[in-house]
Amino acid sequence: LAPLQTQSTSTMGKTCDSCTGGPMKGFCPFSLGLFLASTAAYALLVKQQRRSSSKELPKVMLPTCQVVFVLGGPGAGKGTQCQLLKERMGWAHLSAGDLLRAERKRGGPMADLINSKIDAGQIVPAEITCGLLQQGMEEAFAATQCTKFLVDGFPRSQGNVTAWEATMAHHTIEFVLNFECPEEVLVGRLLERGQTSGRKDDEIDVIRKRFQTFQRECKPIVDLYTKQKMVRSIQSDQSVDAVYEEVAALFKNL
Numbered sequence: 372l373a374p375l376q377t378q379s380t381s382t383m384g385k386t387c388d389s390c391t392g393g394p395m396k397g398f399c400p401f402s403l404g405l406f407l408a409s410t411a412a413y414a415l416l417v418k419q420q421r422r423s424s425s426k427e428l429p430k431v432m433l434p435t436c437q438v439v440f441v442l443g444g445p446g447a448g449k450g451t452q453c454q455l456l457k458e459r460m461g462w463a464h465l466s467a468g469d470l471l472r473a474e475r476k477r478g479g480p481m482a483d484l485i486n487s488k489i490d491a492g493q494i495v496p497a498e499i500t501c502g503l504l505q506q507g508m509e510e511a512f513a514a515t516q517c518t519k520f521l522v523d524g525f526p527r528s529q530g531n532v533t534a535w536e537a538t539m540a541h542h543t544i545e546f547v548l549n550f551e552c553p554e555e556v557l558v559g560r561l562l563e564r565g566q567t568s569g570r571k572d573d574e575i576d577v578i579r580k581r582f583q584t585f586q587r588e589c590k591p592i593v594d595l596y597t598k599q600k601m602v603r604s605i606q607s608d609q610s611v612d613a614v615y616e617e618v619a620a621l622f623k624n625l
Contacts, residue, residue, distance in 0.1 A: 471499070556608045
């Protein structure tokens with residue numbers, strides 16, 4: 372502390388017993404006070420930083436939301452129309468397929484299972500898809516406070532319906548938007564998309580399997596909701612703008 376004592380005595384124009392060799396030699400109250408003040412300030416700063424870094428944001432509780440299920444064969448235009456509704460009418464868009472592809476890309480614990488199902492053109496287990504949808508809705512609400520959701524490509528099986536009813540039944544299903552399109556048109560769209568998408572499920576062998584799965588698993592779901600008078604079907608082998616005009620009319624009062 373000798374340099375600090377010398378600086379203190381010369382700067383303040385004072386001397387103390389420790390600095391002049393008095394009876395308190397070796398003990399400088401000015402230096403001790405400075406040391407204690409600096410230590411206390413540093414300790415307070417560290418405490419505040421730790422508290423700030425460890426503080427968790429309160430969990431956002433997802434309220435009851437308006438939901439529209441969007442169904443249709445592969446390539447029917449579900450994603451295109453959902454994107455337009457998002458941009459023009461403010462609905463949040465969650466694609467079950469995109470969520471699954473993102474999960475397998477992240478290499479999560481279910482990635483291998485998701486990979487095998489998608490590559491085979493099969494339906495991923497309902498519990499996985501529902502969990503990802505719930506997470507997606509919570510994240511979207513936390514970011515935008517939006518409570519209107521387009522759930523694209525779901526439900527695609529009775530298992531999906533059962534899983535939704537078990538975990539998400541408190542949300543309001545407004546209706547089921549179903550896009551109908553001839554298979555030859557869908558195949559052409561998917562092959563064209565496959566030239567740039569890089570998606571394995573846009574390859575011809577997988578496309579055929581996807582159509583088989585759609586007919587076997589998804590058609591009964593459309594029939595189920597048709598019996599409940601919840602299906603709104605639109606022919607999607609038209610121009611994008613023509614299809615959107617019909618779609619937008621269904622959302623006008625929601």
